[in-house]
Every structure is written in C-alpha cells, then in structure tokens.
Amino acid sequence: MSSYLIAPSILSADFARLGEDVANVLKAGADVIHFDVMDNHFVPNLTFGPMICQSLRDYGITAPIDVHLMVKPVDSLIPSFAKAGADIITFHPEGSDHIDRTLQLIKDHGCKAGLVLNPATPLHCLDFVMDKLDVILLMSVNPGFGGQSFIPTTLDKIKLVREKIVASGRDIRLEVDGGVKADNIAEIAAAGADMFVAGSAIFSKDDYQQAIDEMRAQLATVKQ
Numbered sequence: 001m002s003s004y005l006i007a008p009s010i011l012s013a014d015f016a017r018l019g020e021d022v023a024n025v026l027k028a029g030a031d032v033i034h035f036d037v038m039d040n041h042f043v044p045n046l047t048f049g050p051m052i053c054q055s056l057r058d059y060g061i062t063a064p065i066d067v068h069l070m071v072k073p074v075d076s077l078i079p080s081f082a083k084a085g086a087d088i089i090t091f092h093p094e095g096s097d098h099i100d101r102t103l104q105l106i107k108d109h110g111c112k113a114g115l116v117l118n119p120a121t122p123l124h125c126l127d128f129v130m131d132k133l134d135v136i137l138l139m140s141v142n143p144g145f146g147g148q149s150f151i152p153t154t155l156d157k158i159k160l161v162r163e164k165i166v167a168s169g170r171d172i173r174l175e176v177d178g179g180v181k182a183d184n185i186a187e188i189a190a191a192g193a194d195m196f197v198a199g200s201a202i203f204s205k206d207d208y209q210q211a212i213d214e215m216r217a218q219l220a221t222v223k224q
C-alpha cells in the first residue's frame with residue numbers, strides 16, 4: 001500500500017484568516033488540504049465555492065487540494081473548481097444523474113476523480129466505474145458538519161472497499177472522512193484506509209504539529 005496521507009479539513013479552520021491557517025497546517029506536516037463544499041440542499045449546511053479555492057492558490061498554497069463536493073447537481077461546479085486549482089474532486093453518487101459521465105468530466109478537466117459514499121450508501125455503485133476512480137472516500141459521519149463522532153460500522157465498510165481495490169489491481173486511494181482522531185486513526189488504517197481527513201481533531205488544537213505528529217505516531221504502529 002502507498003504511504004499514508006493526512007488531509008486536514010478546512011471546515012474547522014479559522015475562515016477569517018484562512019490563508020494563514022492553511023499555510024500553518026501545511027507547515028505542521030499536513031499532506032493535502034481537504035475542502036468541504038456544501039450547498040444547503042444536498043446537505044443542511046452552506047460553506048464555500050471555487051472563489052475561495054482560487055484565493056488559497058493566489059495566497060501561495062501549492063499543496064494538493066482535495067475538493068469534497070456535497071452538492072446536487074454536481075456537474076456545473078466541476079470546471080470552475082478545476083480552474084480554481086483543485087487537484088482531486090470527489091462527489092456523492094446521489095448528486096449526479098450520470099456517475100460515469102461526471103467522473104469523466106472531472107478527468108477531462110485534469111483532476112483526479114473520486115466517489116464519496118455516505119455511511120448508509122451501499123458499495124454497488126462502485127462496481128462498474130472502478131477503472132475511472134482515483135479515490136474512494138468513505139464518510140464515517142453523515143455529511144454536513146464537522147466535529148461528529150466516527151460511526152464504528154465504517155470499519156467493516158473500509159475492509160470491503162479495500163478488498164475491491166485489491167481485486168481491481170488499481171492504485172486507488174481509500175480516504176475516510178468524519179470523526180478521525182489520533183485515538184482511532186490506527187484502527188481505521190488497519191482496516192485498509194490510506195488517506196485520513198481530520199478537521200476538528202487538528203484545527204481545535206493550539207499546536208497543529210503536535211496533533212499531526214500524534215496521528216503519524218499512531219499510523220507508525222500499523223502493520224502494513
């Protein structure tokens with residue numbers, strides 16, 4: 001399996017000084033910036049769009065930006081996020097009328113593409129698009145808010161998705177989002193995840209580096 005990636009979710013960052021906060025979390029050792037886009041329709045909350053992504057690039061953020069689209073419909077936002085500097089774009093199958101077409105649209109715009117499955121969304125929608133997936137994101141909370149508790153049944157789901165990825169023979173990231181903390185990250189990795197979104201567990205701490213170091217120390221205990 002490839003190396004572990006830690007992706008702080010800026011949902012819990014300080015929006016009044018976002019560029020500085022993102023730069024600080026990267027300096028503290030984050031690998032990827034997770035960018036939660038909510039539309040107050042697909043999920044009951046409203047966040048930010050492509051202009052903010054572009055602002056982070058203009059501020060000088062060069063790290064990969066992982067855009068998690070919790071919107072419906074999804075297609076019309078993809079070209080603007082690609083233009084604004086997204087590297088990875090993931091969406092929920094419920095947000096697209098034509099999942100294969102949306103994945104292709106993301107790839108045609110030069111980004112890595114992924115599907116996001118809510119805790120109760122079954123795995124079958126992955127079956128005929130594995131060849132187009134760069135990332136599979138499993139939600140370990142119901143989407144819409146940071147600071148929720150990890151739903152334990154996600155661990156079995158991670159194991160099943162890891163089996164599917166191995167069977168596909170492809171290099172697909174298995175990302176987990178929601179309630180990830182230093183005290184459960186090892187268990188999540190042992191189940192088969194290799195990319196970890198953490199919002200409140202990092203941004204609520206005064207010392208981001210200590211929070212990320214603790215997660216990496218836990219990951220180092222996992223047998224691969």
Ligand SMILES: O=C(CO)[C@H](O)[C@H](O)COP(=O)(O)O
Nearest residue numbers: 143144146147178179199200
């Ligand atoms: O997609 C999300 C919520 O819909 C967020 O990425 C996620 O909840 C991160 O926050 P936390 O680590 O605090 O749970």
Ligand SMILES: [Fe+2]
Nearest residue numbers: 009036068177
């Ligand atoms: Fe997210």
